[in-house]
Amino acid sequence: MDGLILQILNGLDKGSAYALIALGLTLIFGTLGVVNFGHGALFMIGAFCAVTLQRILNLGFVDEGATSSSVGGFSFGGAQETPYVEHWFGEAVGGTIIDWSVPLAILFAIPVMMLVGIAMERGLIKHFYKRPHADQILVTFGLAIVLQEVVKFYFGANPIPTPAPDAFTGSFDFGVLIGYDPFTIVYPYWRLVYFVFAMVIIAAVFGFLQFTTFGMVVRAGMADRETVGLLGIDIDKRFTIMFAIAACVAGLAGVMYTPINSPNYHMGMDFLVLSFVVVVVGGMGSLPGAVLAGFLLGILESFASMAEVIDIVPGINQIIIYLVAIVILLTRPRGLMGRKGVMEE
């Protein structure tokens, strides 16, 4: 039993990432009708927002007084770079700011992702509404390659470690809380933070769509774009903002994911393929379906990687997601919660 709980917990963080990316993909597909293969790149850009902020905060100067010996531009020992932040705010406050660079990157990533999203929609995707889905897939795929190569050019090909704040680096004993023996269910703090964060974002997106006037108009536009347009509402502008919000969701998922897996330039592509599988399993155009399928597949993947399961069916952990996707696509043509008439020619 404790093993099962541990696997469910382990599946939650990956499931959260899948759910967040799939949610963004579905938002874009549902509003603009565009299949965005560049969404993984947005996730990656978000992660590199965290890296950038970390680097900015760690920008420093070499304290001349502390330099012991310097030969031909190379300094030995003693020379300590002091980050400007520590210099300005004092060591305690500055150190805390640097330590908390990943959560702080959320504030940094929101405007960046908004801008990226708006630029992407107005600059490129706008021209592809009337083109076939294959063209949309191809042009966004090309954009994803370009974005990923630009990031590779500036940040290099190696993963960049981006630690979580010290307060969250360890693990805690989840088993004790629900009455198990100590050390049976040990779970890293940050994964729990990630899950809670994902739930907050998902709730925020659903709440925004459900309880604000803006969200109501967007939902109406998703159901019948033309009629909303005829009522004199500039639906295109609202859909552009929805695209920016979807980019934000992907970007924030990326920011918070950096302590779990050090970001590298191809992380977006790795997640994109799986997220598309998630979207299709959940049902194209269905927001709850995307979230549900994200968590479901994340948890299934983690169950399949249990030693007991691998003993019976070797290699199942590698293929479970695809296998489930194939079965669901063949038995439930619209995915788990897909609506009728979406993406059916």
Place this chain on the structure above:
Amino acid sequence: MTDQTTDTRMDATRPRASAAHKSSGLLGLTGKDLGLFIIVALLTILAPFILNPFPEGSALAQFNGGYPDLMQRFVIFGIFAIGFNILFGLTGYLSFGHAAFLGVGSYAAIWMMKLLTLNVIPAIIMSIVFAGIFALIVGYISLRRSGIYFSILTLAFAQMSYALAYSVLTPITGGETGLQLKATDTPLLSNLGPTEIGRANFFGVDMRASYEMAIGDWLFTFNAGYYIAAVFMLLSFYLAIRLFRSPFGMMLRAVKSNQQRMNYTGLNSRPYTLAAFVISGMYAGLAGGLMVAMDTQVGPERMFWTASGEVVLMTILGGAGTLIGPVLGAGMIKYMENIVSKINDGILHQWFAFMPDGIEDFLVFVIHPFIGKGWHLTLGLLFMLVVIFLPGGLVEGGQRIASVFRRKETKTSTVEKSAAEQQQHSE
């Protein structure tokens, strides 16, 4: 005159099928197709000359593509793209998992070489057969759905094959290290010494055998492996032309333009799409078999989804649905991969050396991200530009340029001009 009238009547009753009947020229090709085929054949045969236009040792010698390894890639990926185009270009089904068939073909070929004979022909035949069978299974399941669902299904199958080849199937696939010919392999029909590592051959001709011809400063390499692969490429190209012009090809085009209408007329389109899927899978298998014939090694990364994406890029870049497009696209991408990636800052400085220092440094600084390891960036940008401005790929670009020239020539005759415009509108 009478001939023409009967022709038009035939056209009226059976619009396009008559095209297949008329094609009874040489090799069963019409004049235009025959011309295209002969041009491609000449280009392929003379490739060692054409791809080496710069003398050895000159500053431009790094643009020479005429070395065996790259030429082999041109033709092998040409075959892969031609096959992919039969599915995507004709039926419009976008498969994102075609590399799986290439991988299966490669594994089948290397096992033939390890167990039976080092002759490449049985290996290539087995690679086509195995890829065909695998494509039949995958196609049978995936073709139940269309659109993006089909793409995701093929992607899922390919990723599963990759993951399995990487992990559980290690006894068959060699896992991460893949398979190579080793000294311990003793093929039944090849007499190898006890510690001799086998080399692929074609009835005794070593695939790596090359004849080098030096004319002045120029050095041309004629490689046995390249010419064997080239023969297969020309055969595949010929088959593709026949298939494009056949009633079967017309049926596939009908699937692309309106599948629903086809179903309403009482035709079951699935056998046709399945046949196209299997044929294109067999082309991929052939390409995989030829790859093994050239370098006698396989790894699972050949099946990774980026490899499937690459063939999509090639086909679109060249022009999906056209005969020559995929070959052009494959050649272009492989050329960029091998040549652009070799350019470095030092070479750039050499080129711009005639300019003032500041401008030289600035130009190198601007171009730097696009060369060397950054060639993917160039490829991505090029690909985006093609999709945005030239949905028909490089072939459409060529046609547009050609039509600009044609219009200039016919400026004097207004009748012809309006006819040309009409044709353009109807397209």
